[in-house]
Amino acid sequence: MSQTNAKAERFIKTLLAEWAYVIDYQTSEECNRWLTRYLGIYNGHKRHMALDGLSPQKCLQHLLIAE
Numbered sequence: 001m002s003q004t005n006a007k008a009e010r011f012i013k014t015l016l017a018e019w020a021y022v023i024d025y026q027t028s029e030e031c032n033r034w035l036t037r038y039l040g041i042y043n044g045h046k047r048h049m050a051l052d053g054l055s056p057q058k059c060l061q062h063l064l065i066a067e
Helices: 003-020 028-044 056-066
Strands: none
Touching (some): 003 028
16 A cells, blocks of 8 residues: 555544544535534644644645745
8 A cells, every 4th residue: 555545544534533423414514514624623723643743734834934
């Protein structure tokens, strides 16, 4: 398995554990609303070991500043 596939599979596993199976959604619209909220948390606040403990947004900010 390539590293890219492993990262994608890990992301899917995280989505299932932290978003998809956490709430019993009544409609697909409700599910989509919660996905948007969750992705905001995942990208903006959740620290990632692969990014040296930074959130994806913080990592991107550091990369843009370094240019």
